Amino acid sequence: MSTLTFGQRLTALRTAKGITQQELAEGLAVSNKTISKWENDASSPDLPMLVSLARYFNISTDALLGVDSPEPRDASTLVSKFLQKNSRKQAVQKAFSLNCALISQGYPRLCAPKSEQETPAFIQKSFRGLIASDDYFQCTVSSQSLNVSVQLLPNESGFCWLNDPDAKERIGRLFAFLAKEDALPLLYFLHQPACSESFTADYLSKNTGISPSRAALLMDKLCALDCCQGRIAHLENQTVKVYRFAGDGLLLSILALAYERSCNESYYNYNLNSGIKMTGGDNQ
Numbered sequence: 622m623s624t625l626t627f628g629q630r631l632t633a634l635r636t637a638k639g640i641t642q643q644e645l646a647e648g649l650a651v652s653n654k655t656i657s658k659w660e661n662d663a664s665s666p667d668l669p670m671l672v673s674l675a676r677y678f679n680i681s682t683d684a685l686l687g688v689d690s691p692e693p694r695d696a697s698t699l700v701s702k703f704l705q706k707n708s709r710k711q712a713v714q715k716a717f718s719l720n721c722a723l724i725s726q727g728y729p730r731l732c733a734p735k736s737e738q739e740t741p742a743f744i745q746k747s748f749r750g751l752i753a754s755d756d757y758f759q760c761t762v763s764s765q766s767l768n769v770s771v772q773l774l775p776n777e778s779g780f781c782w783l784n785d786p787d788a789k790e791r792i793g794r795l796f797a798f799l800a801k802e803d804a805l806p807l808l809y810f811l812h813q814p815a816c817s818e819s820f821t822a823d824y825l826s827k828n829t830g831i832s833p834s835r836a837a838l839l840m841d842k843l844c845a846l847d848c849c850q851g852r853i854a855h856l857e858n859q860t861v862k863v864y865r866f867a868g869d870g871l872l873l874s875i876l877a878l879a880y881e882r883s884c885n886e887s888y889y890n891y892n893l894n895s896g897i898k899m900t901g902g903d904n905q
Contacts, residue, residue, distance in 0.1 A: 628662035630687055634678045635660075649673055749885075762881055769877045798842050799876070803831050807839050808876070811866055818867045840864045848872065 625633070635645050642656040649656075649670070658664040666674060675682045700719070704712040750761040758773040782788040798804055810816055810829045817824065822837035829836065844851045849866035 625687060626662050627665060627686065628660045630685065631674070632660045634680075634685075638678065645677075648677055760878070760881070767877050767881060769874065769881070771874065771878060795846055795875075798839075798846060801839065801842075803829075803835055804839060805876070807831060807836065808872065812868050812873060819863055819865050821861055821863055837862065840866075 635642070640648075642660070643653045646653045646656045651670075655664075659666060671682055671685060675685045678685070703715060707715070749764075750759070752759045757775075759771070761770040762768070806829055807825065810825070816828070822833045822840065825831060825836040825840070826833040831839075840849065840851060843849050843866070844864070848869050849864055851862055851864045854861050854863045
């Protein structure tokens, strides 16, 4: 509890903000004389004005009244404090509910998950949350194998690119690459912190057991998918192809979702709605 009077706290807040009494008065649509009386403790604002003052200085009314310290209501700081003082299970649940609230507030026309749908379940000692509706999809997983959250909202195209020949060909090439023998072990090593960002096929072979020729073939195909770069380096007695790959979050997301969809029986244990038709907000 602060030992300062209300007027002293208000003066300190105004001074810290670097504004005059007149500027504060204009911001609150009151007279300069009123601000002066508040700061001199000659009078006090009524309840609606206390709320306006708290909003003006971006603090809680408790802080304004001296019940707690006048810390800014910074979202990242508040969330960080909550996550640090609670268990992992509580933190995951809170992050999930906050995420749902943010989506529904940011896209009220596109999705509005009901409040009773925002309490996730813990299955097999891990968290899996799945919300599916005609205009909103979210999958959140927190387990020893995965920590991933994906959201899918309506789009103006209505996924019409699924019928685009060029898009289908490109997507097909990506999945064809992922299905190739040694592709997943190669990607596993490429995403390890110990893997250099620039390397040769011989380097990959030594670290993965894949033959140099096979490693080079896979890397060339990965380059063709615009996931990495390959350049010829001219050395004194030879030329060698050097690849550069710093990791690809989209590839890891695709693989993580494929793993969750194909390898976890409990994936649909928390499906609140039976189907999902993502055809776009205005095209439904």
